[in-house]
Amino acid sequence: MPEQHTQTSAPALELDDIQGDILIGLQKNFERFVFFEILDATAFKANLREKLTPRIIDTTTVQARESQLREHKRQGNNSALPNVGLNVGFTNTGLQKLRPGDDLKDVPFVTGAQARAAGRLGDPINGTGPATWRAEFLSGKIDGVFLVTGGIREAVDGEANQVIELLGETASVVYDETGNTRPGADRRREHFGWMDGVSQPGIKGLTDPLPGQKLLNPGLFVYGYPGQLTEPPLPWMKNGSFMVFRRLKQLVPEFANYLIHQANGFEINPKLLGARLVGRWQSGAPLAVTPLIDDSELGADPERNNSFDFSDDQGQRRCPFGAHIRKMNPRDDLELPQEIAVDPHRIIRRGIPFGPEVSTQEEEARETQHDRGLMFVCYQTSIFNQFEWLQDLFANNKDFVGSKQHPDGSPVAVGWDPIIGQNSTPGANRLRTMDEPVPNYPSGNRRSTLQQPNDFVIPTGGAYFFMPSISALKNDLSA
Numbered sequence: 001m002p003e004q005h006t007q008t009s010a011p012a013l014e015l016d017d018i019q020g021d022i023l024i025g026l027q028k029n030f031e032r033f034v035f036f037e038i039l040d041a042t043a044f045k046a047n048l049r050e051k052l053t054p055r056i057i058d059t060t061t062v063q064a065r066e067s068q069l070r071e072h073k074r075q076g077n078n079s080a081l082p083n084v085g086l087n088v089g090f091t092n093t094g095l096q097k098l099r100p101g102d103d104l105k106d107v108p109f110v111t112g113a114q115a116r117a118a119g120r121l122g123d124p125i126n127g128t129g130p131a132t133w134r135a136e137f138l139s140g141k142i143d144g145v146f147l148v149t150g151g152i153r154e155a156v157d158g159e160a161n162q163v164i165e166l167l168g169e170t171a172s173v174v175y176d177e178t179g180n181t182r183p184g185a186d187r188r189r190e191h192f193g194w195m196d197g198v199s200q201p202g203i204k205g206l207t208d209p210l211p212g213q214k215l216l217n218p219g220l221f222v223y224g225y226p227g228q229l230t231e232p233p234l235p236w237m238k239n240g241s242f243m244v245f246r247r248l249k250q251l252v253p254e255f256a257n258y259l260i261h262q263a264n265g266f267e268i269n270p271k272l273l274g275a276r277l278v279g280r281w282q283s284g285a286p287l288a289v290t291p292l293i294d295d296s297e298l299g300a301d302p303e304r305n306n307s308f309d310f311s312d313d314q315g316q317r318r319c320p321f322g323a324h325i326r327k328m329n330p331r332d333d334l335e336l337p338q339e340i341a342v343d344p345h346r347i348i349r350r351g352i353p354f355g356p357e358v359s360t361q362e363e364e365a366r367e368t369q370h371d372r373g374l375m376f377v378c379y380q381t382s383i384f385n386q387f388e389w390l391q392d393l394f395a396n397n398k399d400f401v402g403s404k405q406h407p408d409g410s411p412v413a414v415g416w417d418p419i420i421g422q423n424s425t426p427g428a429n430r431l432r433t434m435d436e437p438v439p440n441y442p443s444g445n446r447r448s449t450l451q452q453p454n455d456f457v458i459p460t461g462g463a464y465f466f467m468p469s470i471s472a473l474k475n476d477l478s479a
C-alpha cells in the first residue's frame, strides 16, 4: 500500500485513539476480512473490552511502523515485516446489540448497504434485491468486521485465527476472505493493471503533502475535528469514522478484450483507450500531463504523478470529462469553488485486490474463470455526502461534470464513469456511454462515443460500518 509522508511535529489529532487504518492505513500485503454476527452481546462486550480492544492497532503505532519500514528499506532490505494489524467496525445491526437505541444519524449507515443498492448505488437488481451479491452479504447477519492485516500471510492468519478463537461462542463468522496485493512489480497495481492508491486527500495536522495533494480538514474523515459536515450526534463517536466496504468483482480478460476490440474500431492503441477511460496510464502517469504517450517514470514519481489540475483542459483534449479519476475528483473542473463542490465529497481509499492472477487459460479463453477484483474500502464522516455522492451523483450521473462544451462550442454528453458507473435506468439495459474516447490532442474535432453494453466491475457484496475510537471500544461499546 502507498507510503504516506507524515509530519513528526505533535498533531492536534488524538492519534492513539483513532484506529490505524483510517488516516494513514494499516501496513498490508494481506488483509483478512472477518465478517461476524454477535450471538451473545453481554459476553461479546466482555471479550471486546478485555481481550480484543487491547490488540487494536492505533494510528500512532501505524505512524511508527511507517518510519521503521522506511528505515528497513533504506538499509537495502526488501523483505516484508510482519506488522500485524487489527481494526474493527460495526454495522448498525451490530451497534444496536451493543448500544440499543443509539442513532448514528447517517441515513445510509442506519438503513444498511443492502437497502441502498437498488437506489443510490445503482447495482443490478432482481425482484428481491441486489442480483449479483454473494448470499452472505444478503443474510442480514453481518454485525461487524475485523480487518486483520500484515506483511506476511502466516502472521495475518495467526492473528485472525487468534481473534476467532477469542470470540468463542460470543460471535460466529459469517464470511471470511483474504485480499492480497499483487506479486512482484505489480504490488501497487489493481487487477486491470493500473497503479492504484496514487491520489489521496492529505490531512491537515498530519500529512506532509506531496505536490498536488490537497490538505483537507480531518473532520471530513474522523469525527470531532474541524471540517465535519455535521456534529457527531453521540459523544462516543469522536475519533471514529464510517467505513464503506464493497466487494467488487473485476472481469479482467473480458475488459482487456473489450479495450482491444473498441480500440481497433476507433483505430487507436488499446493502451491509449484504457488510459482515456481511467484518466491515467497504467503506470499511473496522468493524461492531464502526458495525453498521448505513457511515461512510466512520471507514473512512478510521487513528486510529479499527482501534480496537475484540469484548468487548461476545458475541451477534454487531454483527458475525457468522463474518465474515472476526473469524475471521482474533478479538482478545479467545476464552476463552484473546490471547497464547496469537490472537497466535501472526498474519501480516503484503503482497498486491496483479491483473487489470483489471471491464468493462461483465462487469457486464452478471454473469460474469467476465477473470482478476482477489489475489496474496496473507504473512510469518511458522511456516507451520504462522500462515498454515495461519488457513486450516485458523479459516477452514475451521465450529466456530471456539468455542462461542458467541445472546443467547437457544441455540448458534451459526458456519460457514465466507464470503470464503476452503473446505469440502472429502466429500459436502458445498463448500456453506458462515454464522450470522446478518441483524443483530439493537440487539435482536431473528431467526435466519438464509447458504447459500453456490459459491466466489467460487478458488485458482489457490500456493508456500511462505523469504526469507533479505541476509547469508545473500551468504554462505551463494551459497558
Ligand code: N7H
Pocket (backbone or CB within 6 Å): 190, 192, 194, 195, 196, 197, 198, 199, 200, 246, 248, 250, 278, 280, 324, 325, 326, 328, 329, 347, 373, 374, 376, 387, 390, 391, 419, 420, 457
Ligand atoms: Fe477508483 N482503476 O483501476 O481503474 N481508481 N477504482 N474508485 N478512484 C483510481 O489515483 C478503480 C472505485 C476513486 O483523486 C485510480 O489512486 C477500479 C470506487 C477516487 O484523482 C484507478 C475500481 C470509488 C480516486 C482506479 C475502482 C472510486 C480513484 C487512479 C473498482 C468510489 C482518486 C489511481 C474495481 C465510489 C481520484 C489513484 C483522484 C482513483 C481504478 C473503484 C473512487 C486506477 C478498478 C467504487 C476518489
